[in-house]
Amino acid sequence: MKRKLLLQTLTAAALLAAHAPMPALAQPGKPAAKTTAAPASAPLAKLLAAYWDEQARLYPLGATAQGDNRYNDLLPNDQTQAHRQQQRAFYQKYQTQLRKTDRKQLSANDQTSYDILDYDLGMSLAGLQRNSWMMxxxxxxxxxxxxxxxxxxxxxxxxxxxxxxxxxxxxxxxxxxxxxxxxxxxxxxxxxxxxxxxxxxxxxxxxxxxxxxxxxxxxxxxxxxxxxxxxxxxxxxxxxxxxxxxxxxxxxxxxxxxxxxxxxxxxxxxxxxSSGIEAVPGGAEMYAYAVRNYTTTALTPAQIHQTGLAEVARIRTEMEQLKQQVGFKGDLLAFFEHLRTAPQFKPFKTPEEVLTVYRGVLARIAPNLPKLFGHTPKTGFEVRRIEAFREASASAQYSRGAPDGSRPGIFYVPIPDATQYNLTRGMDALFLHEAIPGHHYQIALQQENTALPAFRRFSGYSAYTEGWGLYAESLGAELGVYTDPYQRIGALNTEIHRALRLVVDTGLHTGELTREQAVRYLMDNEPIDEQRATAEVERYMASPGQALSYKVGQLKISGLRAKYEKQLGKKFDLRAFHDELLAGGAMPLAVLERKMDAWAARQR
The missing domain is CATH 1.20.58 (Methane Monooxygenase Hydroxylase; Chain G, domain 1)
Known part of the structure; x- marks a missing residue:
């Protein structure tokens, strides 16, 4: 549900001293336009504003994360049946009111808003039928x-x-x-x-x-x-x-x-x-809902599993080619062990040295960013080490900045032991995903677009957001990184990691894989040690379906780009494609495709 995705941004709050901030516009480009869409029709605009205002009080932690400080003193007891009933009544009220609107009479942008809210309300109501509140x-x-x-x-x-x-x-x-x-x-x-x-x-x-x-x-x-x-x-x-x-x-x-x-x-x-959610009463239904919710598609776990197997095979083939290019003698598993353990790939002595490498990526990609993006955010940006109390089990992540610029967007990096931090982990790719042009561009541009109704400025759909982040990794060559084989290997390491998730998450939660088998599968297909593989698998166990969103979303965005490149030929403008993709904010993938198809028709 959207509220859950909004609250996920809270998990990257800074608990350590701030590092020196990077400027918001360290790269060339034009700031995002203040208006990128026509104003909503008056009745719909009133409905959307009322919906957003009421949900802010219902979900005050999410409001705080978005810079809405009206309810910073509230902590509702969302563990009660009364609160769940309040949620259900809220969603049903706005679903009923929305469906009284004649969608055919709305502008294209209003139709997108209608479709997004209708989807969100339906999924939220469906989520309340699950018994996940017992965990x-x-x-x-x-x-x-x-x-x-x-x-x-x-x-x-x-x-x-x-x-x-x-x-x-x-x-x-x-x-x-x-x-x-x-x-x-x-x-x-x-x-x-x-x-x-x-x-x-x-x-x-x-x-x-x-x-x-x-x-x-x-x-x-x-x-x-x-x-x-x-x-x-x-x-x-x-x-x-x-x-x-x-x-x-x-x-x-x-x-x-x-x-x-x-x-x-x-x-x-x-x-x-047991490892998977299918083992609990109602678990199969809970997982089916989670897959729909996180991928915003009608894909089944079986279909996603097969896609994962195919993607893993494709990426392993590229890894084999790079292994031969660097002259490594041995099979792919031995190559993984070499990448994971060779001292040459662990040059760091302090956390600050790791952070310096990440901060240096921006300088390298800055000259090429204007070639791919017509608009860049005004919101500031920083790289920080993740807070100590959860560093041992946390993943690198992005925390959204405040819409008014009072808090920058932050790329958080866990560095529990700098001496074990590995260059082949895909540092360039990780920066492109979590920072620029990944989550920072996508989320900051969305928040800064005041022409969007508030519920779209601050919404979050994992398939879109994480799909964009993984797609941003694929832009490395066009942005001037991945210039040597080991950088490319690092990028493939991050990509196969997301492909493996399609296999492991579906395998765990349909009872095909145990925790131990899933850990082994990760270690057999990427350069990851048992501790990290275990932490990853346990993350999937705790959040069924969430890990599917990355690859599913990336494949959709890459597929749209390929479709329009073929359809438009010389009329295809990559900058315009990226700007249009980001202009409307996060949305379900089916809604995104309708919106982008209309854009492509206009280009013709």
Whole structure:
């Protein structure tokens, strides 16, 4: 559901000291146009505005992430049946109102807005029929970790004024009640057999325990009062320090301790040994919904599995060719081991050295960006190391900037051990995906386009967003990277990783693969060690279907480009294609194809 995707942006809030920011327009290009679409018709515009305003209060954490600070003090208890009923009534109300609109009388852009909202409301209602609420959070995300990212003082929750500090205290005060309801839902799941795998629960316990401390000043939640901004008067600071100490000592630490103790003593013994969601009652339906939700297609798990096998075979063939080009003697598995372990590919001694390489990619691609993009975002951009409390199990990721420019977009890199960071991991490709021109361009341009209704400016569909990120990796040669065989091998490593996900995710959640078999399959087909392969597989176990979105989305975007190149011939303009693709914001893939087909017809 869209709300879930919006909240995923919270998982990259910065908890460490900020590195020097990169300028927003370090590369040539024109800023995004302020208006790229005709205004919506008055009745539809009113409906869309009301929908977005009401959902901001229903999902205040998502509103905070988007820079809407009206509800920064709210933390609704979304673990209750009453809240789920409130969600259902909300979606049904707006679906009924939307379908009273005559779609045929709308402009093309309004028809796109209609289609997106209609799709979203339908999927949200379908999602409420699933019993995934019996598994409130996992090692891969959920409110306990989100609060940690918000509460350190360097993320999307603002700590600039005395009111900001008061807002956070009120939000935190609701956490103990939320946790009690989450435990009740876990227990409902235990009785119904809808429980998480043991392999995930054992990872969740130390994550929760990392928030437990007897010294409030050692808590990451102490960060906002360790140093106050100029906007907080000195006369208020002493009381705030006392209130934050009390909140940490009496609300936060006891709640995290209670959650950890519950999982350890009560839940873990009843967690399941199986790996895939199909093993729980209703699991097949839950997975079918997840596949539809994350891919925004009607593809079946079996179809996606076969696509994955074909993509893995294709990419392995390219890897074999590059292996021969660099003169490596041995089979592909031996080549993977060489790439993974050879000292020449591990030149780093400090995390800052790793970050410097990533920051240097922008300088190399900057001269070529204007050839591929007519518009670039105004929002600033930074590269940072990921926060310490989740670095061991986190993946590289992008955190959206604030629409008003007060917070930059941030590319977060986990570096638990710099000496083991590998050049052949595909550093250039990862930057293109997570940063520029990947998620930073796509998300920042979307947010900055004030001609779009708010629900489109801030929406997120994984197949579109991650599909664009993976497609952006394929632009490396056109942007001036991948200039030697090992850079190209790195890019193929990242691509095959996403192709392998199609095989592993569908295999796990249809019961064809166990956790151990999935780990082995990854290690047999890419240069990945057992620890990283295990973390990846456990991520798929925790979020069924999400890992499918990357390759499915990329194949759709690449397919559209190939189709229009063939249709338009010399009239095909790659810059115009990219600008049109990004102009309307994230949307379901079927809606995207209709929109792009209309664009291609105009070019003819």
């Amino acid at each position: 409130p959070f996992s090692q891969n995300g959920g409110l306990p970790s989100t609060l940690g990212q918000l509460g350190a003082g360097t993320g999307s929750q603002p700590f600039k004024t005395e009111q900001d500090y008061a807002n956070w205290l009120r939000r935190v005060a609701a956490f103990p009640v939320w946790a009690d309801s989450a435990i009740a839902n876990f227990r409902r799941g235990m009785r119904a057999g809808v429980v998480l795998p043991k392999a995930l629960v054992v990872k969740m316990i130390p994550q929760l325990e990392s928030f437990v401390t007897d010294d409030a000043t050692k808590s990451l939640f102490y960060g906002p009062v360790a140093k106050f901004p100029a906007g907080v008067p000195a006369s208020a600071q002493q009381a705030l320090v006392a209130n934050y100490r009390q909140a940490i000592t009496t609300q936060l630490v006891p709640t995290y301790r209670k959650l950890a103790e519950f999982l350890k003593t009560e839940y873990l013994p009843q967690a399941r040994a």
